[in-house]
Amino acid sequence: MNSGTPPVTPLQILKTYFGYDSFREGQTEIIDTILSGRDALAIMPTGAGKSLCYQVPALLLPGITLVVSPLISLMQDQVKSLNEAGIHAAYINSSLTEGQINKALSFAARGVYKIIYVAPERLETASFLSFALHTPISMVTVDEAHCISQWGQDFRPSYLKIIDFVEQLPGNPIISAFTATATEVVKNDIARILKLKNPNIVVTGFDRENLYYQVEHLTGKQKDIFIQNYIETHPNESGIIYCATRKNVDTLYEKLLKQGVSVTRYHAGMSNDIRKKSQDDFIYDRAQVVIATNAFGMGIDKSNVRFVIHYNMPQSMENYYQEAGRAGRDGEPAKCILLFSTQDVMISKLLLGSKDFEGMDFQEIDQVKRQDSRRLQLMEGYCMTTSCLRNYILEYFGETTHQSCDNCGNCHQEFEELDMTLDAKWVVGCITEMRGRYGQALVIGTLLGSKKARLKDIGATSYNCYGQLENRTEADLRLLISQMIRMGYIIQTEGEYSVLKVGNIADLQTKNIKIIVKKFKEKEKISASKKRKNPFEKDSFSASKVGSSAGTTAANSSRNSALFETLRQLRLQIAKEESVPPYIVFTDKTLIDMCEKFPQNEDEMLNVSGVGQNKLKKYGQRFLQEISSFLSTNH
Incomplete structure (x- = not known):
């Protein structure tokens, strides 16, 4: 020391x-x-x-x-x-x-x-x-x-x-x-x-207030387009894209590479040397984006990750919270976006089916399998919920919440309400005809009148309920079933092959109960008057931070953004000289504080958040000179 x-x-x-x-x-x-x-x-x-x-x-x-x-x-x-x-x-x-x-x-x-x-x-x-x-x-x-x-x-x-x-x-x-x-x-x-x-x-609690959670229901091709557009509209932002399989990592990597994105990849199928290079390229800001399986990220302390996108649904809320949490470690706003399709559930079940249980006895294996199945159900519930996403996460980890956060994708979404009471009764009828032997996919396929051979094999095409809800979409029925599970009308068993069984339906049969399902409206721009402004639409250097008057907001904001980029380039140069990741020299948050305080000497530099004695001694003069030079030409 x-x-x-x-x-x-x-x-x-x-x-x-x-x-x-x-x-x-x-x-x-x-x-x-x-x-x-x-x-x-x-x-x-x-x-x-x-x-x-x-x-x-x-x-x-x-x-x-x-x-x-x-x-x-x-x-x-x-x-x-x-x-x-x-x-x-x-x-x-x-x-x-x-x-x-x-x-x-x-x-x-x-x-x-x-x-x-x-x-x-x-x-x-x-x-x-x-x-x-x-x-x-x-x-x-x-x-x-x-x-x-x-x-x-x-x-x-x-x-x-x-x-x-x-x-x-x-x-x-x-x-x-x-x-x-x-x-x-x-x-x-x-x-x-x-x-x-x-x-x-x-x-201390599980809430990360600077993270903006969002779920998008998209198919495979739609996911690719979403990611390409997102990266294009967020230039120079560092991000992680998680995929469930190595194949998805490689395919998406090739697509983004052809698009000209500064991208690298990481999964267990690559050699140690190549994985090490990919990781270093991302950490040292030589690559803007890394596409990876969940083998990547544990222990990565990169503070300026501005977005984490999940191409597939993770297997548990613990996994999602940990992986999404790699965004915004510096406390600055960051986005956590999950791209969900029903196929993700099947991929997760296949991956869980190949899990290694070495060292466990039969009873422990059965316990873990049941727990994994339950976690997967709750993770799917996160993707399907129309309620506040932040609250869903917090409640999963045992925190009581009282109001919506007004800072997640669901809180900034518009809904329409569907009366699905009659549909609910057909769902119960279908599960009854199936005698509680099959899972959600076959129940939905039967109600939609699907032509899949499996339905014919089990005799579902001759059921009274077959095709009775053909006017609904698969997404509508998944929302309904998810809600009926929460209400206790349906029981979804745990285990590798979960099935749907009829729960306590007395209220549904004897009382004038209505099943109202909230459904996302078709994607459209919501006017600013209907939602609080998303923090990611704001300039990082707002007038309120630097004490500007309304008339000089734009000028100061532009100047501070330009200074930030100047300091970022200096940081990158020093990081190369020192052979350390740029965020170890100074984090983005420290650079932003410099852009707000404009330190002119060592004492003022020590008042910048994240500048200690040793870093002041090593780097202080170079940053002070850069700030002074910038201000003299941008006064």
Whole structure:
């Protein structure tokens, strides 16, 4: 760390090394818990500053902090960021030679490093255990802690060995655990498996106010056109496009490449070297867009991702929340768009059917399959809901909501109401005729009078209900069935092959109940008077931010945007010189703050959010000169 009088309080650490004046929600409580010697479990959304919650106390605790992390890219990114901030840190993983590992451990034993990132598998090696037993370790931090639970979406058996390692260490080090995605079951699992002692469990909430959620119902070709148009109308914005299969990744990549998009791709079918190059191209801003399977992204700390588009529906809300959450880590507005088609459900079922259950007994496998099926149903529910998308996500993770957010695609959409009471009775009749033996696709196909051979095979073409709702669309009936499931009139079983059964229909049969289904109106522009202005239609540099009068709004906004681009180019040049990702030099949010404050000297530069002492020393003068030069020619 820097020479001179070291910072002695968490707030001084925050300002000196990280350049921030205050902590965010939950950070102070977690840091104080750790510094008091208690174990801690924090569930905080992506972008809420989890890493600071263990990095700050690590610099104040007497010994070393070990951070157990699941991915090499995550460790490398964090260590680069810490070193840029003037904090010496290291990582130990399979990307290093044994000689490099021994050298790093030797430096650590001499007190050179306060923070060491380590892969969970490394904890089991004799050499690392020997180092740990003879070196003061104050805290063991478990990052991406949901990986320890088999009920989590990224279960890693190697995480189960962490507590065995910790229990061998002298001095009872503090255990801190962090994750962005944990249901109540997973949260309890983390605390139990890590044997946390009297832990302070902090849940700051799952809401990411800067993210704008949107679902579009589109077919395959429509999805391609949507993505091409979106990228064309959002030039220079960094984004991730997730696809469910490698084939979709490759096909979409070729299409965008022919369109002239600055694009790369990432999936497990590519060699390690090519994947590494693709990832680096995206992180270092050499490629604007990356198209990837869910193998990409965990541990990617790129702060300026402005959009995440899902080409296919993910298999669970946990997966979606984590992947979509890679947008807008800097707190600036970002879009999370899910392109949904009914085929996505079938793709997800096929992928879940090939899931690896190694190490689980039959009972556990059955439990996981049922849970996977339930998660898939709830994910489909998100795609089908006409209610507030943000509220759907929050309620899934156990947060009570009271009003719509007015900041998602559904809240900015117009609807029409359909009276589908009679249709509902035909649905019940169809399920009854089928004796509850078939799934949603066959029920809908029967009601629409589909000519599919499968319906003839099961005798559905002779049912009384066959073709009775041929005037409806498949989308209409999916909306109706989804609503009837929520109302309890239909039960959808869990498991690999879910079927529809009749639920409690007494009210539907005996009372004057109406089933009103809200349906999206056909796509059309909604006038500004009917919705709040979408944050993505605003200029990032609004007059309200820089104190402009109404008459000078356009001029200042244009000038600030031009300065931002100038500083962005300087950042890119420095990043190339330093061989680090641009956002590690300064985030977009820091550049925007510079464009609003126009710092003229070092003291004023230190008042810019994200500028600490070390970065001021390394880069401050170059940015001050660029700002001064820009202002002199654009006064």
